[in-house]
Structure formats: structure tokens, C-alpha cells
Amino acid sequence: MSEAQTLTTPDPVGGAAAPVGQTGTVSRASAWRRLLKNPMGVAAIVLLGLAGLAAILADVLAPFDPNFADLTAVLLPPGGEHLLGTDSAGRDIASRLLFGARVTLLSAALAAGVAIAIGLPSGLVAGYYGSWFDGLSNWSTNILMALPSMIVLLAVRAAIGPSTWVSMIVFGVLLSPGYFRLTRTAVQSVRDELYVDAARVSGLSDLRIIGRHIFTVVRAPIIIQTAMVCGIAISIQSALEFLGLGDPTVPTWGVMVSDGFRNIYREPLNLLWPTIAISVVIGAFVLLGNALRDSLEDLEKTKEKRTKPARRAKVAPVEVGTEHHLLKVTDLAVAYPQPGGGRKTVVDGVSFHVDRNEVVGIVGESGSGKSQTAFSILGLLPDNAIIAGGAIQFDGSYLVAPGEDGVSQGRLAPLRGKRLAYIPQEPMSNLDPAFTIGSHLARPMQKVLGLSKEAARARALELLASVGIPDPARTAKAYPHEISGGMAQRVLIAGAISCDPDLIIADEPTTALDVTVQAEVLDVLRGLQARLGMGMILVTHNFGVVADICDRVVVMQNGRLVEQGDVRTILRSPSHPYTRMLLSSMLEGKEPMTRLLGAAPEALEVAR
Incomplete structure (x- = not known):
């Protein structure tokens, strides 16, 4: 059996194939095209793209080294060579925002990557095979979900020291149960479907079935979940650094928020710039998640751009001469x-x-x-x-x-x-x-x-x-x-x-x-x-x-x-x-087939 299948358009209600003579295949707009047609998705992509470019080109765009301190230029207001002013150590805020984008976005990607690397494979295996691995995985995820994330991160910081990367790795482990449960539930809903049984019968390996037939079911939810997780990771990382638990030598938006808050009465704008950056990026991830949901999960809910005819205030009388019919179509x-x-x-x-x-x-x-x-x-x-x-x-x-x-x-x-x-x-x-x-x-x-x-x-x-x-x-x-x-x-x-x-x-x-x-x-x-x-x-x-x-x-x-x-x-x-x-096509009046056991001896010999 070939893995390539011809998809026919289902009857919108009955589930049957499209009638003969009508179009059987629907040319769907790609998810990417649908995403680009969504204003919410376009706005999210533009904002995240700008943040990504700032992170990549920070060495070129930043006018100063992010850790260069000029004690003669402490808490300067915006203007001059310091476009957004300076902080309490005389460091250029615009430069630190650009370099902070690099660290902040990489930390979010690290947390999401660790969570996916743990939760996705374990969810696929547990959902598809079940057995002892499913029980063990469920037990492990229940323990992880019972742990208070912030306390765990504080304990890790006390044991290892102020490391953004270690904190995000640990946070990714704590986020992995969400991916595990999402994947496991999606796989369990389709592992007994007929098309999966057909793939088994055709001789495909379990790895091939999971990769080609099962993984496609969880792909869209995982992408949407990742967009949300990245926003959560940025907020947690920024919160830890706001509490003074980050590495002060590494320029991040959370460190800048902490410094701005300590000097809020002396220069309020120092708190405004990193807060805007964090809010915009987290909001962009939320918008992207919603737009991805619309483009990946709602492909069937298409709407035709049409102008509906105005409803009549009074309904026209029925067709003359048909009033006696109970129903007339x-x-x-x-x-x-x-x-x-x-x-x-x-x-x-x-x-x-x-x-x-x-x-x-x-x-x-x-x-x-x-x-x-x-x-x-x-x-x-x-x-x-x-x-x-x-x-x-x-x-x-x-x-x-x-x-x-x-x-x-x-x-x-x-x-x-x-x-x-x-x-x-x-x-x-x-x-x-x-x-x-x-x-x-x-x-x-x-x-x-x-x-x-x-x-x-x-x-x-x-x-x-x-x-x-x-x-x-x-x-x-x-x-x-x-x-x-x-x-x-x-x-x-x-x-x-x-x-x-x-x-x-x-x-x-x-x-x-x-x-x-x-x-x-x-x-x-x-x-x-x-x-x-x-x-x-x-x-x-x-x-x-x-x-x-x-x-x-x-x-x-x-x-x-x-x-x-x-x-x-x-x-x-x-x-x-x-x-x-x-x-x-009805069976009435048809000649039934003769059973082999009732056949003549010579027919049996031929059958042998």
C-alpha cells in the first residue's frame, strides 16, 4: 500500500465522498498564506522580526558596548549621543536594549527547545505504545507539575549561581509536562484509526507510522504551544532578573527593569524602555499563537466574501396552488x-x-x-x-x-x-x-x-x-x-x-x-x-x-x-x-454462489 493517498472532498455532513462528476480535490490555501492574510499574524511576524533583527545586528547597530560605563554620564535623559539616555552606571540604554534582545530571545528559545526535546518524543512514545512507559511518564510529569517553578528556579540559582542559561534549561524541564500531555492526548486520539491500522498492515515500521501519520496530528498544537511558551519564558526570565537573581554582567531586559525600578524617582524613563520591549515581544508571541491557531486548525472554516441579500420585513406568500402540500421543496x-x-x-x-x-x-x-x-x-x-x-x-x-x-x-x-x-x-x-x-x-x-x-x-x-x-x-x-x-x-x-x-x-x-x-x-x-x-x-x-x-x-x-x-x-x-x-444492485432475485464444499468432486480436484 502506498503512503500517498488521493484526498477526496468529504460530504460536509454525511462524510461521504464527493459525488461523481464534481470536483473531488480541494485546493487549500497554505497555512503560510492564511497566516499572512491575517492582520494579527502579520503584526506579530513584523514585531518579532524586528526584535530578531535587533538581536542579530546588535554589534552593528549599538553605538556603545553594552557594559561600557561612563561615571560622568549617569542617568542622563534621552538625547545627544545617548538616544534613550543612560542607566545608573552610565551605560547606554539603547545599546543594552539591542544586546538584551539577543539574550532574552535566545533564553526563550532555549526554554522552549528543552521542553520540546523532552515532552514531544516522550508524548509520542507514551501515546502510541502505552504500556509501562506511559505509566512511568505520567508519574514523572505529575511530579514535575507538582513542583513550584519559581521556588525550584530560586533553589537552582542558590546552588549554581546566577546563570541565565542554566535557569532556562531548568525552566524548560519544568515546562515539558505540558508538551508531553498535549502530544500524548493527540496521539491517543488517532492511534486506533483505520488509516493507522492500514499503515501497519502494509508493513510500515512504527517509526515511519509515527513520523508520517501520527506526528502530523500534533504538529499544529505544538507550534501554537511553543509560541505561548516563549512568551512565558521571557516573563519568567525577566522576573528572576528583576528580583536581582540574574547575572548583572549580562545585558538583559530583566536586568534593565531592575535597575530602572531602583531609580524610578530619579529617571522614570529608564524603566519605560525595557518594559515596552518585554510587553511588545510577549504580546507578539501571544498574537502569533492565535494567528497560527487560525491558520493551522481552522482551515476547514472558510468563509466566502459575499454580500448577503437583505432580509425581507414580510415574507412573500407561498406559491399559489401549493398551499395544500404539507412540505414543498x-x-x-x-x-x-x-x-x-x-x-x-x-x-x-x-x-x-x-x-x-x-x-x-x-x-x-x-x-x-x-x-x-x-x-x-x-x-x-x-x-x-x-x-x-x-x-x-x-x-x-x-x-x-x-x-x-x-x-x-x-x-x-x-x-x-x-x-x-x-x-x-x-x-x-x-x-x-x-x-x-x-x-x-x-x-x-x-x-x-x-x-x-x-x-x-x-x-x-x-x-x-x-x-x-x-x-x-x-x-x-x-x-x-x-x-x-x-x-x-x-x-x-x-x-x-x-x-x-x-x-x-x-x-x-x-x-x-x-x-x-x-x-x-x-x-x-x-x-x-x-x-x-x-x-x-x-x-x-x-x-x-x-x-x-x-x-x-x-x-x-x-x-x-x-x-x-x-x-x-x-x-x-x-x-x-x-x-x-x-x-x-439489490440482492433480491440473485443466484447465490455455490459453496465449495458442495461442489462436484472434479471441481474440488481442480481447486486443489
Whole structure:
């Protein structure tokens, strides 16, 4: 297996590959370009660049030696040959600021480098392998984190003497647990992913897997953490030297702050210059960390520069002659902005309607736009999704009026739960493990229907019984992990009908269930729909489910509607080649393969 993989654009909601015929690869703007487009990042880079240049060119730019003392020029104000004045020993402040930048920035880099050298490799190994090394590393980091950093640094200074470099090495060791925990947590979150298993199966060594597949996960957080750590290291180093614990012969900003503070009443400006330098550099590191976070971690959250159309004060009346439809979707188009500019359309020109007491199935393969259409009706599209065209009307009112680029949440909020309900396809992941089944059902009824706690509990038991759960009282007291997947799906169905909705949208409600439980759940849905007379949209890729429960069917391919009609007509005489292809992919009527053990003796001999 090759390590180079072709990346396809995922469906923004469903996770499926992009439909055939649409662009499958997204040309992302590089993190560097995104950083340079961020004013905050540009400001940080400029400030740190100037500080770095000052440190590198200090020998050229400084007018005096930083330790040259002129006792005849003590505490001079700014001006003349001393641009920023002199300190209490007659040393030129501008020269000491330039040389101080060198020592201060190098000390910050040293602390961050030591922390990374210890925390990053140990976090990678502990997160990937676990075992005894993970336990030992955790124990060690817990001890280091329990140590008071300032007291440790004071003890080191007392034992070794005033050394900026030794202090920063020790401080880097004390900072390493942060890198360790950050790295370990990130690695543990991906070490069991399928692509890591595939790399193992393909024969790649652990070192190669960690370097190529695991390290990329922690790279962005480490860079952001380092920007923050450098600012912290500068503040700690300056604090130690302000307390008089640094080497007075080494020009640093902290030593200058200490000298300026002692003479604050004689020459206040001597304290101002190093304080400004420290504040600006630390602030630049903070800005850089935030800008890096935006450029490295938020690449998916792209925003298209567009002018939104003005919202209408009054919503236009719905299309004449369609008021009797419970739901009508007209020429719906859904698009997503791309990092390089432009839009990618995932649903285009979809039109259908749903009447009361009717089940309409939306069928298509993964990536055909089924879920995007359903989520458009429910107002559950991602924030960056755009309704690029069309309209959605529900019971005589617009949810999306022509010309609007999204569902009106103000119009949708009163409908959710009460008149519009949703059944998701993953039953276990949609139940909060911290609450009982009874709480999941009762609380919405208290909120939406205004029922008392006792009445809501009684109705919850009735709902559980109506969906075929044999012991409603016991199930209501259970937590989600204590029930099966089939029962969890029944609970979600009970929750969907709890507030007597007019329309239910079921997004592949039987996909995660085995065949026997699928049939039972479909029986429950069919019985409830017939008894309550509600409309239903069933999103599925299985024509067998459509034949079992639906009245009409809508077939989608590549985000477009290719065929629709009543189920009997579509199943018996489909007009579109794609529909015929979907029907031919079903297993019904296929000749099963002959088992090898049941083959003729001559066939067995050939097999040998």
C-alpha cells in the first residue's frame, strides 16, 4: 500500500465522498498564506522580526558596548549621543536594549527547545505504545507539575549561581509536562484509526507510522504551544532578573527593569524602555499563537466574501396552488464556499413535495445529496453552507423564501420538535449517556407541550409501549449503554413522535441495525405513520426499505433529482438508467454462489 493517498472532498455532513462528476480535490490555501492574510499574524511576524533583527545586528547597530560605563554620564535623559539616555552606571540604554534582545530571545528559545526535546518524543512514545512507559511518564510529569517553578528556579540559582542559561534549561524541564500531555492526548486520539491500522498492515515500521501519520496530528498544537511558551519564558526570565537573581554582567531586559525600578524617582524613563520591549515581544508571541491557531486548525472554516441579500420585513406568500402540500421543496440548491474562492454545489435544482399521511423516500448512493436536502429542511446545515437557490415551504409558510441564503431560524424554531421531528441514523450516539431513557423522552414534552413532570413520565411510558418495547418502565429507568441498538432506535422514534409532529424526517433510521431489527423498526414506523396520519420523509439507499414503507420515491444522483413517482411505477418500470442501476444492485432475485464444499468432486480436484 502506498503512503500517498488521493484526498477526496468529504460530504460536509454525511462524510461521504464527493459525488461523481464534481470536483473531488480541494485546493487549500497554505497555512503560510492564511497566516499572512491575517492582520494579527502579520503584526506579530513584523514585531518579532524586528526584535530578531535587533538581536542579530546588535554589534552593528549599538553605538556603545553594552557594559561600557561612563561615571560622568549617569542617568542622563534621552538625547545627544545617548538616544534613550543612560542607566545608573552610565551605560547606554539603547545599546543594552539591542544586546538584551539577543539574550532574552535566545533564553526563550532555549526554554522552549528543552521542553520540546523532552515532552514531544516522550508524548509520542507514551501515546502510541502505552504500556509501562506511559505509566512511568505520567508519574514523572505529575511530579514535575507538582513542583513550584519559581521556588525550584530560586533553589537552582542558590546552588549554581546566577546563570541565565542554566535557569532556562531548568525552566524548560519544568515546562515539558505540558508538551508531553498535549502530544500524548493527540496521539491517543488517532492511534486506533483505520488509516493507522492500514499503515501497519502494509508493513510500515512504527517509526515511519509515527513520523508520517501520527506526528502530523500534533504538529499544529505544538507550534501554537511553543509560541505561548516563549512568551512565558521571557516573563519568567525577566522576573528572576528583576528580583536581582540574574547575572548583572549580562545585558538583559530583566536586568534593565531592575535597575530602572531602583531609580524610578530619579529617571522614570529608564524603566519605560525595557518594559515596552518585554510587553511588545510577549504580546507578539501571544498574537502569533492565535494567528497560527487560525491558520493551522481552522482551515476547514472558510468563509466566502459575499454580500448577503437583505432580509425581507414580510415574507412573500407561498406559491399559489401549493398551499395544500404539507412540505414543498422548489429548485433547492445547496453550496459550500471553497478555500481558493468560488463555491461547490452539492444539491442542485431539487423539487418535490410531501403531503399529509404520505411517506416519501429519498433514495441514492452515498454522496448523492440526500442528507443535505433533509438537513436543509431542518435547518441543520453547517454554518458555512449556503442555500444557493430555490425555496422551502411548510404548511403554507416559507422556511426558506426565494432569494434567501439560509433557513430562517425565527420561523423554524417554533416548528422544531412540535411540528417537525427528526430520527437520526446513529441511535447510540444521539442519546446522552448521562441521562436515563425516561429523561430523554419526558423533558422535551415538559418544555414543548407544557406537561407536568408526572404527566410527561406517564406519556413517556405510553410512547415506549407504542414503539414495541416490552417493558417500558424498566427501559425508562435504564441508561443508553444498558439497552441494545434496536431498542435505542425505537427510543428515538418514540422521542420523534412524542410531541405529535406533522412531519418526520428519518435519515437512514435502519442503517446501523441488523436485518431482523430493521424489519421490526420499519413495522413500528409504518404503524405509527398510518395511525397518526403524519407525513414522513425517509432518507435511504435501500430500495427494499422504500418498497416496504414508502408511497412515493425521489431518486437523487450527484446532488440532482433524476426521477420521482409512486413506488409501484418506479420499481416496475424505472425510466432513468441510474434508477435501473440501483435496482439491479439489490440482492433480491440473485443466484447465490455455490459453496465449495458442495461442489462436484472434479471441481474440488481442480481447486486443489
